[in-house]
Amino acid sequence: MEKLIFLDNGATSFPKPEEVYAFMDNFYRNFGVNPGRSGYDLCMETGELVETTRKMLIKFFNGKDPNRLCFSYNATDALNLIINGMLKKGDHAITTTIEHNSVLRPLYHLYKYNGVEVDYIPFNGKGFVDPDDFLRRIKKNTKLIIVNHASNVIGTIQPIKEIGEHCKERGIPFVIDASQSAGKIPVDIEEMNVDIVAFTGHKSLLGPMGIGGLYVREGIEIKHTRAGGTGVRSAVRTHLDEYPYRLEYGTLNVLGVAGLYAGVKWIEKKGLNNIHNNEMKLTTMLRDGLKDIEGVTLYCQDDLSDHISILPFNVNGLEALNTGTILDVDYNIASRTGLHCAPLVHKQLGTDKIHGAVRFGIGPFNTEEHINTAIKAVREITESHKK
Numbered sequence: 001m002e003k004l005i006f007l008d009n010g011a012t013s014f015p016k017p018e019e020v021y022a023f024m025d026n027f028y029r030n031f032g033v034n035p036g037r038s039g040y041d042l043c044m045e046t047g048e049l050v051e052t053t054r055k056m057l058i059k060f061f062n063g064k065d066p067n068r069l070c071f072s073y074n075a076t077d078a079l080n081l082i083i084n085g086m087l088k089k090g091d092h093a094i095t096t097t098i099e100h101n102s103v104l105r106p107l108y109h110l111y112k113y114n115g116v117e118v119d120y121i122p123f124n125g126k127g128f129v130d131p132d133d134f135l136r137r138i139k140k141n142t143k144l145i146i147v148n149h150a151s152n153v154i155g156t157i158q159p160i161k162e163i164g165e166h167c168k169e170r171g172i173p174f175v176i177d178a179s180q181s182a183g184k185i186p187v188d189i190e191e192m193n194v195d196i197v198a199f200t201g202h203k204s205l206l207g208p209m210g211i212g213g214l215y216v217r218e219g220i221e222i223k224h225t226r227a228g229g230t231g232v233r234s235a236v237r238t239h240l241d242e243y244p245y246r247l248e249y250g251t252l253n254v255l256g257v258a259g260l261y262a263g264v265k266w267i268e269k270k271g272l273n274n275i276h277n278n279e280m281k282l283t284t285m286l287r288d289g290l291k292d293i294e295g296v297t298l299y300c301q302d303d304l305s306d307h308i309s310i311l312p313f314n315v316n317g318l319e320a321l322n323t324g325t326i327l328d329v330d331y332n333i334a335s336r337t338g339l340h341c342a343p344l345v346h347k348q349l350g351t352d353k354i355h356g357a358v359r360f361g362i363g364p365f366n367t368e369e370h371i372n373t374a375i376k377a378v379r380e381i382t383e384s385h386k387k
């Protein structure tokens, strides 16, 4: 069997750079103790890596205070901390139909069980939300605006800076979900007027699963919705208010932090722009190849200038799941099919009625050969389906 062609990098990046595996292996063998819990040298050294990684990520997001970079277990975990810690009964939040369930579901829970009102801004035919739509929906009780930086279904990069300007003017905390964007394009919270960024480690930041985090700008507070051990000031009966402890609970995933550290180092060595440009070159090749096939429908892929390397399509008349299965079984190509945990995107595209779409997600280790094979495979599937 040919080697697997992995085009499911939107779900998780695979493989990781060799440096990530090697660093994690060495780190866990030699420094895998609980950081910040005791004063012996090894514990201090492990703690050093955690603090170095906070600093590194602060630089990556152009934040200021490393203590306000808190580690979580993934973006979903970070987004739950943010959403549940910032909204209470009677509040109003604005989000978009581009969001992932990691935003939609916590918000819906608050709506259903806690009386929080939520407005959803739709995207236009090209896949972008209009910043002025947010202005039109802002109310006296609007306490949070939360937007997905880059769509995990249609790949569009949203006008975060402009939405952020509106939020800043109105004094409304602005959160972005950078799960898909971090590690592909710059996530500069100053430049983009962002107050809180949530990220996951296992996608384009090239770390392992089980690590993520959030950065909270000074002056913005998230109420703690959990409580537990922090390793410091153990006699205090309530959970600590100071960051990062405020939003960290129990033993950190230090192995995950180590992998994230190595992943970000690798990105810095290669250059974010170089990685993104290469991925977009391949995405454009793929888009052009699929566009030429009669019987294939692409979604929001006409102009790729404000896109990341995510490409959704369907073979007309074939369920996405079936296309994905044929790609897997006959061609050894991994894709992602279905609703991609973003049901409102598919509802707006109308693809919810056909159980979603097939998504190719291109990563730093994909090649032109992979793309040519994928185009050929989709062409053959389309032709044989027509017969």
Ligand SMILES: Cc1ncc(COP(=O)(O)O)c(C=O)c1O
Pocket (backbone or CB within 6 Å): 010, 011, 074, 075, 076, 077, 100, 102, 148, 150, 151, 152, 177, 179, 180, 200, 201, 212, 341
């Ligand atoms: C846009 C977006 N947000 C949030 C998430 C959730 O990430 P995680 O599963 O790492 O929590 C994903 C993952 O697919 C995503 O694509």
